[in-house]
């Protein structure tokens with residue numbers, strides 16, 4: 001390979017690893033990673049209200065792509081869909097105990113990661129339908145621990 005080709009290849013690999021770029025998978029879970037870490041992610045204001053604990057606070061993905069949650073914190077969290085009735089983060093948590101049991105593999109069907117232990121990832125979830133989907137952590141919703149995923 002020429003020097004030029006190596007440079008091009010290196011740039012392509014770099015681009016693929018950039019956040020928001022081409023989804024890469026590692027460790028089995030597919031698609032874009034939404035990082036869960038209440039300790040490191042400070043609350044930020046979003047169009048949906050105060051977000052925190054999830055990075056990015058708002059994740060935008062193409063319809064048909066996939067994402068998952070990875071808990072990089074030192075204690076358990078969930079990433080749980082709040083429900084289609086919410087266009088803003090409600091003041092109090094709408095999540096029930098069921099959020100601690102992993103279920104759902106699509107945005108349209110609803111989803112929860114279940115209680116994710118430190119260093120673990122959720123199931124892969126497919127962004128099958130356009131829209132804005134608000135989610136939160138069952139344990140620390142009020143922290144605040146909330147985020148959004150936009151499929152478009």
Ligand SMILES: [Cu+2]
Pocket residue numbers: 038053076077078137138139140141145
């Ligand atoms: Cu939490």
